Amino acid sequence: MPSTKINQRMRALALARDCASLGARVRTIHHITGMRPRELLNLLFSSRTPPPRGRAPDTREWYHNANLLYRIEASIVTANFLRMRRMGFQAPEALIAAYRYYQSVCQPPSRISFDRAFDLAAHTEGLWIAKSPSFHLVSCLRCGSEFLDAIGSASTAVRPCPFCQLLERHGRDPRLATSVVDAPPLFEDLVVHLSPVLTATGDADGDTPFTSLPFPPVKH
């Protein structure tokens, strides 16, 4: 086998293992690596470690009914995926790095599965399973946060983004205020990361959007 072929094969295998370790379905790993489903089943799964079952997520219908925290976490994953892409990483590596980063920021259990993250990335960039993008990343005109939105949705000038909604509810809803005190860990995390936005409220130059978290150094 020529060495480029061997390198491609090694890369595909490494990617497949990474995806499986993050809980990916065989279908997802197949799209990301190009390896055949039968081969992936044999290599990565066994009766003791069976592959994830059930219907793969379809983000296009899901996003519109997803609750606020799901939409916020979807925005975090997708924003970091696109950031990695702009830095020049190939889509599989960008997705895996963005997902690991998301897991490090938001405590378990993760609201966004790796399969969901794959579907979000695919439908935002128009790759793998998607012929064209259905979503894009938008900067909120009110708070400056980057968030995921369906292409063609109304501007945030007329409707609050998920981060604005969280801030509004946090200030208004006594149940959310209580829940911050006795700490669902994720919400605490979110508030910590939102604090630059909170302090920027009312400041037109507030330029520290939530998704501009310091990015961990990339290992090669």
Ligand SMILES: [Zn+2]
């Ligand atoms: Zn906003």
